[in-house]
Amino acid sequence: MVKKEILNFFSDFALRHIGLNFSKDKAYLIQSRLDELSKELGISIEELYHDSRNRLTNELLNKIIDVLTTNETYFFRDKIQFDVLRKYILPELIKKNESEKRLRIWSCACSTGQEPYSIAMLIDEYFPQLREWNLEIIGSDVSKKVIEYAKEGSFSQVEVNRGLPARFLARYFKQKGNRWLIDKKIRDMVRFMQINLKDDFSYLGKFDIIFxxxxxxxxxxxxxxxxxxxxxxxxxxGSYLFFGGSEIPPPFGKNIKRKNLAGCLVYFVP
Ligand SMILES: C[S@@+](CC[C@H](N)C(=O)[O-])C[C@H]1O[C@@H](n2cnc3c(N)ncnc32)[C@H](O)[C@@H]1O
Structure with missing residues (x-):
């Protein structure tokens, strides 16, 4: 059993560095994730604690972030949101931005990449005219490990079995051994970056859609x-913000409004 002092330290650590809230009843979660990391590094949890307190390197910080974050994701998660994107939001934004031919989309906690790749495949399939546009899709996450995974665009059988329509698998993936590699064309549509939402991200500029x-x-x-x-x-x-289908954010912002599009709740800036 890990000492309370160590669990408290890493719970504060998660809040300070990533913004994550590990309440007291989640101590078991911190413990199991630290176990995982100490095994990977071949050191005891006490040593991990000592290093994190006294000589935290960027490398160690990244490793701790990798294990403390929960990276569950899958292709076309909350399908209704992708339907609304295709039927209403993208056609509206294409009309609005027609003269400058520019569209910017940010998936700001994209985990292993299924979310921004789903957006890229949907655009390639249904809006081929955007190939001529200045289209940017950024996928970012605080965890370095998932961003590196996302950049590879290589998925397991289990991952492509989750949410990905068969015709998208056939059209946009090639099998190599037991992996499925996403088409280079789709991979090149997404720029991946490591970004911590706790830090300043204003340098990214403005977007038309944020996931x-x-x-x-x-x-x-x-x-x-x-x-x-x-x-x-x-x-x-005139831009849009998506949360997870079952998430209700607290009141925020100055101008943001809620809108019901065909049964799907979206946030937008009028
Ligand atoms: C549950 S996944 C959601 C992935 C995807 N958005 C989806 O809905 O399928 C949450 C992601 O948020 C990332 N995350 C947690 N804290 C973050 C932070 N402070 N800044 C950026 N990403 C963060 C985690 O690393 C994780 O990959």
Whole structure:
């Protein structure tokens, strides 16, 4: 059993560095994840604690972030949101941005990449005219490990069995051994970056669509509101923000409104 002092230290650590809220009843989760990391590094949890306190390197920080984050994701998660994107939002934004021919989309906690790749495949399939546009899709996450995985665009059988329509698998993936490699064309549509939402991200500029799905659930209220206010500042007029289908964010922002599109709740800046 890990000492309470160590669990408290890593619980504070998660809050300070990533914004994650590990309440007291989640101590078991921290413990199992630290176990995992200490095994990987071949050191005891006491040594891990000592190093994290006294000589935290960037490499160790990244490794701790990798194990403390929950990276569950799958292709076309909350399918209704992708339907609404295809039927209403993208056609509207294409009309709105027709003269400058520019569209910017950010998946701001993209885990292993299924979310931004789903957006890229949907655009390639249904909006071929955007190939001529200045289209940017950024996928970012605080965890270096998942961003490196996402960049590879190589998925397991289990991953492609989750949410990905068979015709998208046939059209956009090639099998290599027991892996499925996403088409280079789709991979090149997404730029992956390691970004911590707790830090300043204003340098990214403004977006037409932001996907912020299943990440704020892990933050305490004040961190949620701070991040959401700064995300609103990254949205152009007439742009959209998605949360996970079952998430209800706290009140935030100055101008953001809720809108029901065919039974799907979306947030937008009028
Ligand atoms: C449950 S996954 C959601 C993935 C995807 N958005 C989806 O809905 O399928 C949550 C992701 O948020 C990331 N995350 C947690 N804290 C973060 C932070 N402070 N900044 C950026 N990403 C963070 C985690 O690393 C994880 O990959």
């Amino acid at each position: 912020c799905r299943y990440v704020i659930i892990y933050f305490p209220e004040h961190v949620k509101i701070n991040i959401l206010n700064r995300l609103e500042e990254r949205l152009n007029k």
